[in-house]
Amino acid sequence: MTESQPTGALKGLRVIELGQLIAGPFCGQLMADHGADVIKVEQPGVGDPMREWGRNKPVWWSVIARNKKSVTLNLRTTDGQDILRELVAKADFLIENFRAGTLEKWGLGYDELSRINPGLIMIRVSGYGQTGPYSSRAGYGSIGEAMGGMRNLAGDPSTPPSRVGLSIGDSLAATMACLGAMMALHQRHVTGRGQVIDSAIYEAVLAMMESTVPEYTEANFIRERTGAVLPNVSPSNVYPTSDGDILIAANQDSVFGRLCEAMGRPELASDPRYATHTARGQHQEELDTLIGEWTRNFPARHLEELMEANGVPAGKIYKAPDMMADPHFKAREALVHMPHPDFANIWMQNVFPKLSATPGKVAWVGEPLGAHNDEVYGELLGKSEGEIAALKARGTI
Structure with a gap:
């Protein structure tokens, strides 16, 4: 691990991040950016698919896994589930973005985990939420963007609905989940107890939809795509x-x-x-x-x-070259260059928002799979070298 350490307003809080891709991990990135000790749990030998994402080179992992510790753990085994319970006992938050009901199937639902740690705040990001008739469906960000109303408004009216060019539904749900976690943390200061944050992708998109619903219910008006212009607002x-x-x-x-x-x-x-x-x-x-x-x-x-x-x-x-050349970006350090063992020219967006007294920072980029197994399982959980070797031999880690 890099000698540099994360700093920020969340330093001293520990997050266990389960799940993969964007919707859960971006929430973890936001918390790690501001100093939280984020332990990312990945499947042994496989890891998060984000490790392979990026155009031309797999560089996205460097951003979404920055400041996180990577451990491997097979949650489909009894040993793996027991170790997760040990981690939860020492954590403030648990982030997951599996299909609703997956953790319960493994005996790791909130009811059980909160008995181990009553102050645990569980952050659950999913396509449709934890309740309702669609909750068990597989849900990706693109579907949430469509169902939440954003896709219908994206693009030119002469073309079918467009993607905005980013996985915005996933990132919105993750951002809302992080906001909910901070609310729950404040409430825990009052009650001493944690709670569940239920962040559905389609609802996170819906929250951004301005007055589109009352425009329909009150005025029978349905907004449609308008391309680059804001209708009736000119120039x-x-x-x-x-x-x-x-x-x-x-x-x-x-x-x-x-x-x-x-x-x-x-x-x-x-x-x-x-x-x-x-x-x-x-x-x-x-x-x-x-x-x-x-x-x-x-x-x-x-x-x-x-x-x-x-x-x-x-x-x-x-575009990216314009950002790199812009003096305002440079003056505010909106972009930061990071050392990387494989890529010599990794630049990425810096931590945002900027806090005056407790600023966050990018301490290191996404680490190799299982890079922190010894640190987390040995130092945090107190397991011996022999125990760690046995867990590895059994395929648990």
Whole structure:
């Protein structure tokens, strides 16, 4: 393990992370980022499939498993289940994202584990939640995004519903689960007892769906895909430049006036078609066309500087190379370079949010399978070298 140690507001708390892929492990990453001692439990000889994910090179593991200790444990065996109970006795949280009912099948449900550790907070992330007629179904993030309503709104109206380009449903459910865990931790300070956090992917997506449901129930309106524009809010769109695209958001009256000045068309601000928020919304398409005909004559960088000088929110559509080169990213250390035994140029997003008194940090990248078996089973659980060797020989670890 790297000599550097995690720091942050959660230092001193221990998390046992079960499950795999994104929905549970991203919750563990958030907690490890802020100093929690996260022990990731993986199947011996197999490990989390995330170890193999990444475009061109399997680098995603470096991010989602950073700051975590990796141990191997076969939870399908009696020995493995007993060892998990030993770990739970020394833990504050347990994260799992198996199909609902899996832990109960192994005799590791909350009722049993809370008898071992009444203060345990169990974080359960699943497709449909722990109750209800769909709870036993297999559920991936993409299905939760569809069922929660996000997929229907993603993309251009001329195409089928789109993916947003990220596993956003999984990450939302994990983030909500982490938020719930902090609420439960506060309550434990009051009662001394833990509880279960039930974070369903489709409900985490649903929580982000703004006023789409009351728009239907009260106004019989169903939102549909609108592409890059926010309907009836103008100008706020992606506009062409001579070398790419730029996003300009100048929908407020005063900001629109400043945009008109920057365009050399101050009269547009008082034109009845564009003078008010409502009027601009009614003439959104023609206003976007007018602005686009102007922006396409300049490079994006020139327009970005011009908008900044006139107090108009604007920005290029960033990709990874843009982020690496941006001075603001550098000044705030939004990206961090980490040493890695196999990859010499690993950069990744830094810890977020930033805390002024107890900042987190990336101490190490995702470790090899079982890298911390001796530390966790020997030092934490007090098992001898002989006991650890016997567990390994039996395939338990």
